[in-house]
Structures are given as C-alpha cells and as structure tokens.
Amino acid sequence: MSLEGALAANRFGLGAKPGEIDEASRDPKTWLRNQLVRGEDSPRLGSLSSTSELATQLVKQQQLRQAKDKDALKTFLMQARQTYLREMAARFLVGFETEAPLHERLVRFWSNHFAVSTQKPQCALFVGAFEREAIRPHVTGRFSDMVLAAERHPAMQLYLDNAQSIGPDSLAGQRSGKGRNENLGREILELHTLGVEGGYTQDDVIALANILTGWSVDRGPGPAGPAGPVARMIHTAMGSEAENGFRFYPPRHEPGAKTLLGRRYEEGYRGGVQALTDLAQHRATARHIATKLATHFIADNPPEDSVKRIETAFRDSGGDLMKVYETIIDDPAAWRPEPAKFRSPVEYVTAAMRIAGGDRLAALDEKTVGPFMQSARAMGEMPFAAPSPQGWPDVADSWTGSDAVLQRVEWANAAALKLGVQSDPAALADAALGPFLNPDTRTQIARAASPAQGLALLFASPEFQRR
Amino acid sequence: MLTRRTFLHAGIACGALAFSGVHARLAFAALPDDRRFIVVILRGALDGLAAVPAHGDPDYASLRGTLALPQTGPNAPIDLDGLFGLHPSLHNLAEMWRDKELAIFHNVATPYRDRSHFDAQNVLETGGTAPHRLHDGWLNRALTPLALDTGNGALAVASSPPLLLDGSSHVTSWMPSRMPAPDEEYLARISMLYAKDPVLGAALKQALATRATANAAMHDSAGGPMPMQNGQGYGPIMPMMEGAGRILAAADGPRVGVFDIGGWDTHSNQGAGDGQLGRRLMMLDESLAALKTALGPAWKKTAIVAASEFGRTVAVNGTGGTDHGTGGIAFLFGGAVAGGTIHAEWSGLKPSALKDGRDLPAKTDTRAIFKTALADHLRIAKQTLDEKIFPDSSGVLAVRDLIRS
Numbered sequence: 001m002s003l004e005g006a007l008a009a010n011r012f013g014l015g016a017k018p019g020e021i022d023e024a025s026r027d028p029k030t031w032l033r034n035q036l037v038r039g040e041d042s043p044r045l046g047s048l049s050s051t052s053e054l055a056t057q058l059v060k061q062q063q064l065r066q067a068k069d070k071d072a073l074k075t076f077l078m079q080a081r082q083t084y085l086r087e088m089a090a091r092f093l094v095g096f097e098t099e100a101p102l103h104e105r106l107v108r109f110w111s112n113h114f115a116v117s118t119q120k121p122q123c124a125l126f127v128g129a130f131e132r133e134a135i136r137p138h139v140t141g142r143f144s145d146m147v148l149a150a151e152r153h154p155a156m157q158l159y160l161d162n163a164q165s166i167g168p169d170s171l172a173g174q175r176s177g178k179g180r181n182e183n184l185g186r187e188i189l190e191l192h193t194l195g196v197e198g199g200y201t202q203d204d205v206i207a208l209a210n211i212l213t214g215w216s217v218d219r220g221p222g223p224a225g226p227a228g229p230v231a232r233m234i235h236t237a238m239g240s241e242a243e244n245g246f247r248f249y250p251p252r253h254e255p256g257a258k259t260l261l262g263r264r265y266e267e268g269y270r271g272g273v274q275a276l277t278d279l280a281q282h283r284a285t286a287r288h289i290a291t292k293l294a295t296h297f298i299a300d301n302p303p304e305d306s307v308k309r310i311e312t313a314f315r316d317s318g319g320d321l322m323k324v325y326e327t328i329i330d331d332p333a334a335w336r337p338e339p340a341k342f343r344s345p346v347e348y349v350t351a352a353m354r355i356a357g358g359d360r361l362a363a364l365d366e367k368t369v370g371p372f373m374q375s376a377r378a379m380g381e382m383p384f385a386a387p388s389p390q391g392w393p394d395v396a397d398s399w400t401g402s403d404a405v406l407q408r409v410e411w412a413n414a415a416a417l418k419l420g421v422q423s424d425p426a427a428l429a430d431a432a433l434g435p436f437l438n439p440d441t442r443t444q445i446a447r448a449a450s451p452a453q454g455l456a457l458l459f460a461s462p463e464f465q466r467r
Numbered sequence: 468m469l470t471r472r473t474f475l476h477a478g479i480a481c482g483a484l485a486f487s488g489v490h491a492r493l494a495f496a497a498l499p500d501d502r503r504f505i506v507v508i509l510r511g512a513l514d515g516l517a518a519v520p521a522h523g524d525p526d527y528a529s530l531r532g533t534l535a536l537p538q539t540g541p542n543a544p545i546d547l548d549g550l551f552g553l554h555p556s557l558h559n560l561a562e563m564w565r566d567k568e569l570a571i572f573h574n575v576a577t578p579y580r581d582r583s584h585f586d587a588q589n590v591l592e593t594g595g596t597a598p599h600r601l602h603d604g605w606l607n608r609a610l611t612p613l614a615l616d617t618g619n620g621a622l623a624v625a626s627s628p629p630l631l632l633d634g635s636s637h638v639t640s641w642m643p644s645r646m647p648a649p650d651e652e653y654l655a656r657i658s659m660l661y662a663k664d665p666v667l668g669a670a671l672k673q674a675l676a677t678r679a680t681a682n683a684a685m686h687d688s689a690g691g692p693m694p695m696q697n698g699q700g701y702g703p704i705m706p707m708m709e710g711a712g713r714i715l716a717a718a719d720g721p722r723v724g725v726f727d728i729g730g731w732d733t734h735s736n737q738g739a740g741d742g743q744l745g746r747r748l749m750m751l752d753e754s755l756a757a758l759k760t761a762l763g764p765a766w767k768k769t770a771i772v773a774a775s776e777f778g779r780t781v782a783v784n785g786t787g788g789t790d791h792g793t794g795g796i797a798f799l800f801g802g803a804v805a806g807g808t809i810h811a812e813w814s815g816l817k818p819s820a821l822k823d824g825r826d827l828p829a830k831t832d833t834r835a836i837f838k839t840a841l842a843d844h845l846r847i848a849k850q851t852l853d854e855k856i857f858p859d860s861s862g863v864l865a866v867r868d869l870i871r872s
Contacts, residue, residue: 119730161734164786179785183734186791190583196598202582202823378645380626387729388511390585400666401627403640406674409657413649444660453653460657462664 003337004028006434010467011334011341012297013101015351021434032329035100036140036322040107042097044090045136049083051129055154055218055245058125062219080125084118085366087128091383092372093364095350096357103139106325108346109296110135113289114150114192115391116159118384126155126245127384133244143289143319144280151188151276152246154217160184160389167213167254180254185209187389193279195288200261207260211272214253218245241269248272286314292394293324298333299340300395306333339436339466342396345379347467348408349415352459355432356419375415379407412459416452425454429461436463502803503715503765504845505724505758506606506837507773508631509751510588511732514779514789515796515827517744518557519571519809523550526816532783534739542740547571551809555740556749559756563800567807570869572836574794574811576777576829582791584732587776591833592631594857601858603634605837606725609856610636612847613723618673619680621723624711629727637669639677639721641714643706680720684713696757701750704728708754712761715769731775735786767802770844770870774798774833780825781816794827797836803844805871832863843870 005025009016012032016024024031049057057080064073098104111131118124134153138146150156157163162184166173173179185208189200221242241248248269258265263278265271279285290311294302313327328334343351349372353361364372376382380399386392393399426446429437441461448454458464520536521527522544528535536544536555544552545561551573553561563569579590579598586598594605610616616636623632623640632638654675661668687693696709707726714720730747737744759766778795800806812830814820822828834857841847841856842865853861 161786161788164735166785168785173785181734181784181786181788182790186582190585196583196586205582374645388584388732396666397633398627400670401623401625401640402638402670402674402677403642404626405667405670406678407626407642407644407646409654409671410644410646410649413653414646441660444656448656449652453656456649456653457656457660461660462667465667 001025001430001434002028003435004335005031006436007335007337008032009101010351010433010436011339012105012329014095014098014104014347015101015343015354015467016432016434017354018428018431020354021431025434029329032102033326035102036106036325038100039103039140040094040098040100040136042090042094044093045132048086048090048128048132051126051133051154051245052218052243054083054125054129058154058217059219082366084124084128085369088373088383089365089369091128091131092350092353092369093361095346096353096361096364101354102325106139107131107136109293110139110146112386112391112394113292114146114156115386115389116153116155116384117386117388119387120159122158123155124384126153126158129153129245130155131384138321140322140325142280143285143314143321144277146321147188147192147276147280148273150192151184151212152215152243154245156184157215157217157246160187162209162212163216165209165213165215166252167210169256170213170254171251172249173252173254180206180209180213182206182209184212188276188279191389191391193276193288194282194284195291198282198284198288204260207258208275210254210258211260211265211275214249214251214269215272216247216249216252218242218247221247281318283315286311286319289324290314293328295394297328297341298331300397303333306331339463341467342399343465343467344392344394344399345381345408346376346383348379348465349375349411351432351464351467352412352415355428355458356416356455358419371418375411379411380404408465409460412456416454416456416459419455420452425451425458428455429458432458433463438463501722501765501768502844503722503724503762503769503801504840505715505726505769505771505801506631507726507728507755507771508588508592508629509731509773509775510584510727510729511775512584512587512777512779512791513731513775513796514733514737514744515573515575515775515794516779516781517733517737517739517789518554518748518796519547519573520544520552520554521550521573521813521816522546522552524813524816530782530816533787534737534783534789536739542745547809550813551811554745554748556745557752559752559759560798560800564807568802568804569798569800570804570806570866571809572797572799572811572831573809573813574827574830575774575797575833575836576794576831577833579777580793580829582777582793584776584791589630591774591776592629594834594837594860596859604629604631605856606631606723607634607636607638609841609845609847610638610723612851612855613845615722618669619676619719620721621725622677622711622714622721623725623727624707625725625727629725631727632723632725637673639673641674641677641681641711643703643710644678677714677721680717681710681714684717684720685710696760701753704750704754705757708758709761712758716762716765733779733788734784734790735788737783737788769801770799770803770840771801772797772799772836772840774836778827781821781827782825792826793822794829797831797833799836799839799869803871805869808869810866831866832860834860834863835866838863838865839867839869841865843867 001021002025005021008024008028009020130153134149160183161181165181166178168179186205190196265275290307294307313323317323429445445454445457546552577590578596579587589598592604593601595601618637621638715724733744774797775795779789779792784790818824
C-alpha cells in the first residue's frame with residue numbers, strides 16, 4: 001500500500017473499499033484515469049424514471065389538483081414519494097458500491113455546482129433525474145453541454161422559477177399581464193458560469209432572464225402552444241424545441257434581440273443556446289470553475305498555481321472537462337501527503353459504508369434508505385436538499401462546528417453498533433487508511449472494548465474524517 | 468479561516484483554563500447584569516412589505532397586486548399607526564409592540580447595493596462595507612470586548628456556526644440531537660484520539676460542555692425531563708428556539724445566541740395573508756414566542772435583532788412573488804428594549820421614491836441597529852464599534868433611547 005494509492009482512493013475517491021488502496025497503489029494515476037473513461041453504469045441508475053416520464057407525471061398531478069380529485073391525488077403523491085426514495089436509495093448505493101469513485105465524486109461536485117433542491121417542494125420529483133440525466137452524461141464531456149442540460153432541466157426550471165417566467169412584451173405576457181422572473185438569469189451568471197466577480201451588471205441579469213423566457217417544463221404543446229394564426233406565426237419564426245421534459249414556448253418568449261455582456265443574441269430558442277454556450281466558455285467562467293475544483297480536490301484555500309493550471313486547461317480546451325481533470329490529477333499539490341480536506345457528512349457516511357458496509361448494502365432500497373437519510377440530515381447534509389442555489393459549502397469550517405463534530409462522534413457509535421462485527425477493526429482501519437493510519441489510533445482501535453467500539457473509533461478518528 | 472485560527476488559538480489555550488467554569492464565570496462578569504443578546508438571521512431576503520405592510524400608503528394596494536393584504540377580515544394587517552401594520556401571522560410580535568418591547572425598522576439595508584444573496588449575506592455577517600473584505604463575523608469580533616470569547620460565551624443554534632459568529636474567538640454550537648447518546652467510556656476514548664487534533668479536540672470538548680448545559684436546562688431540579696411545548700405544525704424552528712432559549716436562560720449558559728432561519732426567498736407564489744410566506748412568518752412568530760417563554764426571567768435582560776440581507780421588489784413580479792430588492796425590514800425586540808416605535812423615513816411607494824424605480828430605498832444602515840444593541844445594551848465603547856466590530860463605520864450611528872436603562 002503506497003501513500004499515493006491511499007491518496008488516490010481517499011482524496012480523489014469516496015473512501016477506500018477493502019483492497020482498493022492495494023489496487024490503486026499499482027499505478028495511482030492510471031487507476032484514476034481509467035475510472036473517468038469507464039464511468040458508472042450501475043443497473044440501479046438505469047431502472048429509474050426518465051425526466052420526460054416525470055414531466056408527464058407533473059402534468060397529471062396538476063390536472064388532479066385542478067379537478068380536486070383528492071383520492072387520486074393522494075395515491076399519486078404517494079407514488080411520487082416512492083420515486084424520490086428510490087432516487088435517494090440509488091444515490092447512496094452507487095456511492096457505497098462504485099468502482100469508479102473519482103467519476104462519482106465529480107458527478108456530485110457538478111450536481112452541487114448546479115444545485116437544485118427539495119427545499120422547493122415542486123422540485124422533489126425531479127432532483128434525482130436531474131443528477132442522472134442533466135449532470136451524469138456530461139461529467140467527462142464539455143462544460144457547455146452540461147450548462148445547457150442543467151439549465152433546460154425541469155428541476156432547474158422549477159427551482160429557479162424560470163418555468164413560469166414570461167416575457168412582458170410576449171404574446172402570453174400581453175394577454176395575461178404576467179411577467180419575467182430574473183432568478184435563473186441571475187444565478188446562471190453568479191453561480192453557474194461567470195461567478196460573482198465575473199463583471200456582469202443588473203442589465204445583464206435582465207437580458208439573460210429575457211433570453212430565457214419561454215424555456216419551461218414540457219406540459220405538452222397545450223394552452224401555451226400554437227393556438228390561432230398569430231401564435232403559429234411566432235412558432236415558425238422563433239423555432240420550437242421539446243426534449244426530455246423541456247419545452248420552449250415561443251408565445252412566452254420576449255420578442256426582439258437582446259444584448260448580454262455586450263453581445264447581441266437573436267430572439268428565439270437558438271439565441272438562448274448561444275448565450276449559454278458563450279457564458280460557459282467565458283474567461284471568468286474558467287477562473288470560477290477552476291477555483292471551485294481546486295477547492296474541492298486540493299485544499300480549502302488552494303495554491304494559486306494550481307488554480308491557474310486548471311483555469312488554463314479549461315480555457316485552452318474550450319471547457320473540455322477531461323483535460324481539466326487530467327490537469328488536477330497531474331497537479332503535484334493534489335498529492336501532498338497532508339490531508340487538507342475535511343470530509344462532508346455524505347462523504348463521511350459513504351467512506352464508512354465503503355470500508356465496513358459489506359454485501360448487505362446491495363439490498364438498499366426505498367424501504368431501507370430511511371436511516372441513511374436521517375443520518376445525513378442530522379449531520380447537516382441531506383442529499384438533494386442544499387440550503388440555497390449556492391449548493392453545499394466545500395470548506396472544513398462549515399462542517400467542524402462543535403455540535404457538528406459531536407454529531408459525527410455519535411453517528412460513528414450508532415453506525416458501528418448497527419453494522420455489527422464483521423472482521424478485525426484494526427485490519428479494516430489498515431485497509432481504509434493505509435499509511436495514513438496513525439499508529440496511536442491503530443493501537444486504540446486494537447485495544448477497544450469490543451469490535452463494534454473499535455469500528456466506531458475508526459469512523460470517528462481524525463484521519464478518517466479527512467482526505 | 469476559523470479552522471486555522473482555532474488551530475493556533477486552541478493550541479495555546481488547551482493547557483490553560485480556557486474551558487473551565489471558573490474562567491467562564493469570570494468572563495461573564497464583564498457583561499452588565501447578565502444581559503443576553505440574540506441575532507436572528509433571516510436568510511434569503513425577507514419581503515419587508517409583507518412582514519410590515521404600509522397598508523396606509525395610497526399606492527400599496529395597486530403596486531402589491533395579489534400580494535396586498537385585504538383591509539378587513541382575518542387576513543388584514545394588524546394596524547400599528549395607520550400607515551404601517553404587521554402581517555396577521557405576526558400576532559406575538561404585535562403583542563410585544565403593544566408591550567413596547569418591539570422597535571421596527573423599515574427601509575433597512577447593509578452598505579451593499581447589488582442583488583446577490585451570497586454577497587449581501589457576506590456583508591451582513593462580516594459587518595464590512597463590501598463583500599469578502601473581512602473574513603470573520605462581526606459578532607465574533609464583539610465577543611472579545613465582552614470577554615465572552617472562551618467558547619461558552621456564545622451559542623450558534625446550528626451544527627456549525629454561520630459566518631456571523633465565525634472567527635478567532637471560540638464559540639459553541641447546539642442543535643436538538645436526534646442520535647442516541649454514546650456511553651462515557653467511548654467518549655473518553657474519542658477524547659484521547661482527539662487530544663492532538665486541535666480542531667476536533669477543541670470542538671468535541673466544547674460540544675460536550677454545551678450538551679451538559681442543555682441537558683441540565685431541559686430537566687427540572689429533581690432530574691425529570693421538563694416538557695417541551697407542542698411545536699407540531701411550526702416546523703423545526705420551534706424546538707430550536709425553545710431549546711436554545713433554555714440554554715441561554717441558564718445561569719452558566721451562553722450570553723449571546725445566533726439563529727439562522729432560511730426560507731424567505733419568495734420569487735413565486737409568495738401569497739398574501741395565509742399563503743406560503745404567511746405560513747413561514749407564522750412559524751417564526753410562534754417560535755419567537757416559545758423563545759420568550761423559554762428565556763423566562765432572562766427575557767427582561769434580552770435584546771434580539773432579526774434582520775435579512777436585503778429587501779425585495781415593491782411590485783409583485785410575473786410569478787406571484789417578489790425579486791431581490793434593496794430596503795428591507797429589521798426588528799429590535801426583547802424585554803430590555805424600549806420599543807413601540809417604527810423607524811422608516813417613509814417616502815412613499817411612488818416609482819420616483821423607489822430605488823431604480825423598483826426597490827424600497829435604504830434609509831437605515833443595518834449596522835446602526837446592531838450598534839444600538841451593542842452600544843446601549845451590551846455597553847461596548849463607540850470607538851470599538853466604529854473601528855473593530857464594524858470597521859469604517861463612524862458615520863453610522865446607534866439609534867438612541869431604544870434600550871431600557
């Protein structure tokens with residue numbers, strides 16, 4: 001077991017499974033690169049509902065609500081709850097089992113970068129599908145494709161209120177008196193692409209919000225679709241687009257060209273695609289993304305040299321994410337032996353289950369996922385429920401408050417008791433941490449009052465909390 | 468930030484009396500007659516005109532559209548002075564107003580004038596003049612002159628302290644726990660494992676001390692559990708406020724508390740009287756009443772400021788909500804407050820009176836309200852406030868006569 005092998009499994013991955021550090025130690029960088037090529041194709045992910053099926057369900061749900069069909073609505077909402085729990089179980093399980101942990105870390109990084117959240121209950125139906133269908137397919141592709149997929153997805157359209165945003169001078173706006181919502185436009189600029197220092201103004205926020213009017217959740221061509229000759233003409237002029245739960249509604253789109261960051265964008269759906277593509281490749285975006293990735297993988301305050309290298313790789317490749325990850329894997333700062341990062345609660349639970357969960361976890365499903373959800377909630381990081389569009393924080397400060405630390409100590413104890421004894425906890429500690437296991441910690445684990453207590457000490461140990 | 472500083476700090480303090488009761492009690496002596504100070508961060512930009520409607524303004528009904536409260540019926544505002552009222556969900560705050568324990572500030576904003584939540588929250592919490600210039604919270608800096616900086620002095624009701632209370636001074640945090648308590652022997656072994664880890668070691672020590680205070684506060688003198696209020700329907704805020712109220716009331720408990728309450732970013736379907744925001748305000752109001760009850764006699768020595776990072780647009784937006792604005796609302800309340808006043812410098816709701824034709828203007832600096840409590844309630848010297856707690860703020864003056872002498 002080499003130092004680099006342990007770093008590959010823990011700093012870049014989700015925590016070593018038994019034998020993983022040995023495997024990674026043979027050639028740590030190749031082990032990591034192979035994961036990016038291979039990706040994750042767990043059958044659990046394939047069995048879940050597609051976004052378009054869920055969009056159809058949303059329409060049905062709204063029809064039932066309007067018809068005041070309480071019984072049918074109740075059955076329907078219970079099914080929606082099951083959908084959510086199945087997504088949650090799959091999310092935990094893939095983390096516990098994956099053989100491509102770096103790939104999975106990146107899925108979660110991007111899913112957090114483009115945070116959508118069940119804090120807005122309308123999104124709950126879509127949050128799992130968002131990660132699977134808007135983030136996952138683009139994790140090793142181009143950043144601009146991920147931006148497009150994320151902004152178009154119903155989860156994002158609903159979370160940041162664009163689904164209901166209507167151009168004030170559009171046909172629908174004129175008829176209904178309803179108007180634009182600038183939330184998505186603002187957060188795309190501030191959080192998803194340029195970053196808050198990216199040099200945009202309130203006028204740019206409004207321009208982007210106007211550009212994105214008409215983008216919404218697919219409710220069929222329906223009442224907002226072509227009705228009457230004027231609407232049909234608008235459709236023909238602006239183009240229409242509907243795919244996997246997304247639909248562009250031309251009658252809601254603010255007419256006319258818009259100017260964003262000094263560039264002109266034609267009216268219609270294509271103008272929006274062009275605007276997002278340009279934002280995704282903007283210089284400020286390269287800087288913003290590089291800083292976030294370096295903070296995630298290297299240190300809470302990453303070295304400027306590292307950020308610069310990642311930024312350059314992003315910019316020179318036009319946002320080719322594989323090139324960006326190669327740069328991080330090759331960055332000497334990412335291989336410094338001092339564990340610079342503190343595991344987030346979900347990373348922490350995942351690492352514990354990877355080393356000690358055993359085969360029983362494979363049965364995890366919507367009926368048995370509850371305890372994991374409660375643990376994550378108690379420690380402060382419930383999957384799919386970020387507190388704001390900014391996503392979960394990514395620095396130790398946010399997870400090391402005194403009560404947070406005690407919650408982990410309590411969880412370690414409860415989890416170890418529940419897992420029961422499977423093998424020698426000191427041997428598990430070696431397999432989990434390799435050369436990073438402090439000899440004093442190892443002695444404490446070996447001398448524990450019971451194997452369960454030994455396992456709890458491993459989970460709670462300072463070296464297991466960090467990566 | 469905190470981690471690295473705590474590192475150094477804890478390294479120095481560990482061998483000393485940093486966490487001992489003696490030290491803590493000495494420290495509290497610096498605070499005049501056991502005063503408590505609480506900050507409630509209303510994170511996400513509370514709509515000031517929803518919480519405190521200007522229902523007497525001639526333009527209120529037309530601009531607010533579907534968000535305007537009716538003038539009569541159960542959803543009508545609780546009138547305060549003919550111009551302003553309180554949202555009907557805020558009936559406990561209305562009672563405090565009648566008891567002259569609540570002062571209301573309208574048209575409030577930090578020095579920040581753009582519309583990013585995260586930058587605005589950064590300014591609100593650091594007490595700076597621009598985002599990301601300062602790296603610790605103003606309330607953390609205030610702990611030093613109050614001699615409350617040893618860990619037990621200030622409580623964040625959160626698993627980890629928000630930026631407002633984050634910095635080089637030690638603080639503690641507490642949340643109602645959902646996990647079974649581990650046995651003493653396990654905790655002793657963990658403490659040994661953490662002995663050489665400044666971050667985890669200091670945090671665990673602090674958490675166990677606070678948990679002990681909490682346990683004592685939740686039990687009566689005979690050791691039986693004291694029943695909590697039935698908070699059913701009021702969400703997780705009520706058990707947090709009730710529990711923390713008891714901890715803050717304890718003789719050896721913390722003197723400063725911070726709550727971090729989100730859920731105010733109402734871009735769509737905000738509702739008027741009993742809508743989405745109305746329900747959230749009701750949860751807050753009932754929880755604040757539970758906090759008052761839990762504080763018991765300590766309520767008379769308590770001042771609380773509730774504030775948000777900015778306000779929201781005056782007019783209803785296209786989706787039945789409001790967008791990010793400028794001037795917002797802040798409340799100063801508690802048994803130590805000489806209230807029953809509203810501070811608005813109202814210039815009406817005509818577009819010409821609004822910032823950029825859309826937002827309530829900024830008339831009172833949020834720091835002035837914080838300073839009011841820090842200067843008159845906690846007796847921190849003006850120079851310290853102007854230079855250390857809120858740097859470059861000598862022009863921002865505390866509002867006089869709002870704290871009972």
